[in-house]
Amino acid sequence: MRRELGMSLVLVLMCAGLYISNPDFLGQSNVVNTTRQISMLGIFAMGMGFVIISGGIDLSIGSVIGLTGVLIAKISSTGMGCLGYPLWVGIPAALAAAVLVGLAQGLLITRLKLQPFVVTLGGMLLVRGVSQTVAEGGTLSFGDSSFLDLANGGLLRVGGDALIPYPLVIFLAVLAAGAYVLHFTVLGRYMYALGGNREAAEYSGIDVGKVEVLTYVISSATGGIAGVCYASYIGQMSQLVGMGYELYAIAGAVLGGCSLRGGEGSALGILIGSAIMRVIDNGINMFQVRYVEGGVRRIWRLDPNWTFIIIGTVILVAVVFDQVVHIVQGQRRARRADDARAAAPRPIDAPPTADTG
Template sequence: MKRELGMGLVLVLMCAGLWISNPDFLGQSNVVNTTRQISMLGIFAMGMGLVIITGGIDLSIGSVIGLTGVLLAKLSSSGMGCLGYPLWVGVPVALSAAVLVGLAQGLLITRLKLQPFVVTLGGMLLVRGVSQSVAEGGTLSFGDSPFLRLANGGLLRVGGDALIPYPLVIFLAVLAAGAYVLHFTVLGRYMVAIGGNREAAEYSGIDVSRVEVLTYVISSATGGIAGVCYASYIGQMSQQVGMGYELYAIAAVVLGGCSLRGGEGSALGILIGSAIMRVIDNGINMFQIRYSDDGVRRIWRLDPNWTFIIIGAVILVAVVFDQAVHLVQEQRRARRAARPADESAAPPRPFEAPPTAGAG
């Protein structure tokens, strides 16, 4: 919990600094929109977190988000070239396709003993190509479908904006389910054990292959849920949607305290990491410094072109920090192992000969 508390403090300080810089940061509209963005990122970051905790990686989750939205638009939109089926048909079909992607990748990784990086990289490109074929290289629009209310609507409307957007409700449900599985079930303990030492987990009788397949299925399922939310939020889908989102998810998970080595992580950390990523994204647009130049009040803002520079630097810092923490932990374990076993024990009492019979 120390790492999660530390990153939580960083998040609070970032929000305080942005609010001091620009009071509009805590304005109702910006808070609601940022919460919506955190929620949609957090949904698929939760699935990515489970994969990373088991020692794997899922580079295809961004493409799964795009595929889900494209299929949903193709099936349930009434626009040109779309099929116009009701949403209760389109949503299950799109989510089923997402789950099948995760199942196929999980089986390739576990049955053929392929590297997760290679399999999910190939899956990322393949799924992206499928999305492009379905959309025919163009854009599929939902028009004015009631489906758009899913991401843009919410509960407790004040001043025209919903204080609790529906994606937040979905994210809290996903977060609660992920936290329960990870921290309160045998499956969660198996995930941590596999990430910590895969061979030891196998020798302990854990069905490692089944658990790993399940984590990839869960990851793709959360990507599918996020894809539905993004489709509703954007209102139109193409093969470009979701591109690079897997990097945001990995960054959020690492910032939240999950180790890329596997075996470490928490649902709370993933929540904090997702919030940090989206606050950084929003802060690049909101941060400003007021100053005077020859008596003229001016405002200095960050250049939006620095977005990927800042996010990339944050990812590198997080990875370096994770590596430093592991090096310190290994040094501590080495010192403990080198310490004599009886160092803390009381010194042995000198030998005392028994009293001679009849003495005195």
């Protein structure tokens, strides 16, 4: 919990600094929108956390988000080239496609012993190509469909804005389910065991192939759920939606304490990491410094072109920090082992036995 507490403190300090810089940061509209963004990221970051804890990686989750939205628009939108079926047909069909992507990738990784990086990289490009084909290289719009209320609506409306957006409700459900699976079920213990030491997990009788497939199915399923929310939030879909989102998910999970080596992480940490990523994203637009120059009050703001520079730096810092923590922990374990060996009493040689022959 020390890492989660440390990252929570970082999050609080970031929010305090942004509020001091720009009081509008804690304005109702910005808080609601940031909460919505955190929730949508947290949904698929939770699935990514499952994969990382198990010792894998999923680079296709951003493409799965885009595919889900494109399929919903294609099946349920009434625009040109769309099928116009009800949403209760389009949403389950899109979610089923997302789950099938995870199942296919999991089987390729476990049955053919392929590297997760290569399989999910190929899956990322293939799924994005499918989205482009379905959308025919263009954009599919939802128009004024009631589907848009899913992401933009919510509970407890005050001043026209819903204080509790529906994506937050969905995220809390995903978070509760993820926390229960990770920390209170046998499957969760198997995931930690698989990520900590695959060979030991196999020797202990764990069906590592089945567990690994389940992690990729869960990851794609959460990507599908997030895709439903993003489609509702954006209102129109193309193959470009979801591009690069896998990096946000990986960064959120790693910032929250999930080790890229596997075997470490928590649902609470993923929540905190997702919040940090979205606060950084929002803070780039909100941060400002007021100063006086030549008797004129001026405001300095961060250049939006720095967005990827800052986020990339955060990812690298998180990875370096994870590596440093493991090096320090390894050195401590080695010192404790040396101290224990030095403190242990030496065995007394047993006297030779008499020859009774």
